[in-house]
Amino acid sequence: MQDLRPFFTPGHFIETKGPGTYEPLQWGANIQCFTSDQFNWEDADIIILGCGEQRGDDPEANYSNSPDAIREQLYNLYSWHSAVKIADAGNIRQGETVDDTRAALRIVLEELQQAGKTVIVLGGSHDLTFQQYEAFKRTGKMINASVADMLIDLDETEAMTSKSFLMDMLTAQPNFVKHYSHIGFQSYYAHPRMLETLDKLRFDFFRLGKVRDHIEDMEPVLRNSELFSFDMNAIRYSDAPVNVNGSPNGFTGDEACVLTRFAGMSDKLSSLGIYGYDAANDTHNMTARLISQMIWYFIDGYLVRKTEAELHEHEEFVVFHVSFTDNDTTFLKSKRTNRWWMKLPNQAYVPCSYKDYMLASSDEIPERWLREQERLL
Template identity: 70%
Template sequence: MQDLRPFFAERHFIENKPEGFYEPLQWGANIKCATQDSFDCEEADIVILGCGEWRGEQQNASYSNGPDVIREQFYALYDWHPSIKIADLGNIRQGVSADDTRAALRMVLHELQEAGKIVYLLGGSHDLTLQQYDAFRLSNQQITASIADMLIDLDESEEVTSRSFLMDMLTSQPNYVRHYSHIGFQSYNVHPRMLETLDKLRFDFYRLGRVRENIDVVEPALRSSHLFSFDINAVRFSDAPVNRFGSPNGFTGEEACVLTRFAGMSSLLTSFGVYGYDPLRDMHQMTAKLIAQMFWYFIDGVTLRRTEASIEDRGEFVEFHVSFTSNDTTFLKSKRTGRWWMQLPNHRFVPCAYTDYLTACNDEIPERWLREQERMV
């Protein structure tokens, strides 16, 4: 992996803290920080980096110290996962233009992706998700992506912005997005034609109410994802007071943590970004605390992903043979994590939820089965 130091700000967050500031069991005492020439993140399972670029949201926006405010809260949390090694590279250096910053971020993410690291990106504006995607694109790797956002950022624009980046991500050619899931959109804030567009592309979208009614419905989507992007506006204002343009409705803080834990459990997911945090609007740093706790639960999920058995090791799964509408199939339930898989007619097993099994038992075709079949055509 090439030397990435030229892409980062000279001063690291940890250098503002006196030696011994953190207790031995707090994360701040157990994260390896890029403050010395001898720094090496080779042994790290997860790599943290920040990028306070907001010019994709507002053209003249200042570079934000939001990533460091989130670090302030995360470093103070206690480390219950000693088997997980974390390195913190610091913050991407601000470029003369937004495109300069994006280019630096894209290069760093690509290098970390090639090195096989799980990356946790503390963003600025939501358009930086495009750099998450570009890291895979530069490796010619097809991916499944998931985004949690109350909006669907498919506006048409000559420039890439926080409201239009999905258009570039999902329609640019050559395209490496094999499948896309949108989680937690709020119908009254989304143009119906946007949903029609996603449906024609055979992508999946989950309305906020549906997810809150049964949050397990999106676990299979996150289990299949390589990339997860979380716009903090998906959380309701009372739980994330940074959301000046947010909504009184949205995920609770607890639900946001459940979603990120699901993402951490995915053996495929290597890129996780959180966006939309502006410390100038955060009352008592409550939103920073929430994002720090979301990351804590993501780490918890990464710990659990290591315990899951291979699908070929059938002794670690309970098998259920089901017939529905002239289809014979097999459902598997993991003895270790309780997660479910279903077998398609081509004999491939795909992630599913317990509700899919119940639907099949009622002699009905699970919607997830139909969607998977559509994508095979």
């Protein structure tokens, strides 16, 4: 791995804290921080890095210290996850232009991706999601990507912005997005033709109300994703008061934590980005506290992935043979985590939910089955 120190700002958040600031079981005493004389992340399972670049939202915006505001809250939380090793690389150095910062972030993410690390990016504006994607693209890996956002950022603009990055990510050629899922959009903010575009591409999009009614259905979606990007505007204003341009409707704080825990549980997912946080607009640091709890739950979910069995370990699964509408298939249920998979006609297993199994057992075709079949054609 190349020396990545030149891409980071000098001085780490932890260096502003004196000895004994954190109790032995708080994250601040257990996260390995990369200071100038200690920069080795070989043993880390999860690496945190900040990028306060906001010029994708506003070309005149200053570089934000918001990642450190999140660290202020995160480091005070108690660690219940001694089996998971966390490292904090610090903040990406601001470039002369927004593209310079993006390039630095992409290089760091690509190196960590190749090293097999799981990375949490603390943004910054939502367009930095594209750098998450670029890290996979540069290695030639096809991925499934999921985004939680009240908006669908498919505007057509000359330069990439936080409102248009999905257009580049989903349509540029060559393209390495095998499948895309949009979680929690709010219909009154979504142009109908945007949804038509996603549908024609056979991508999935889940309305806020549908997700909130059956949030457990998002677990298979995230279990099948390599990349998850979370825009804080997906959370309602009362739970995330940083959202000055947000909505009175949205996910609650605990629902946001459920989604990041689902992401942590996925053994495929190696890139989580949390964007749209500006400490200057935060009331009583409440949104920073929420983001720190979302990270805590991601780590909590990571413990589950470390205990899950491989699908070839047949003795670790309960097997259900089901016939529905002239289709014969097999469902697997993990004895360790109670998660479900279903077999497609091409013999591949895909993540599913208990509801999918119940629908098939009632001789109904699960929608997840239909969508997977469409994508195989």
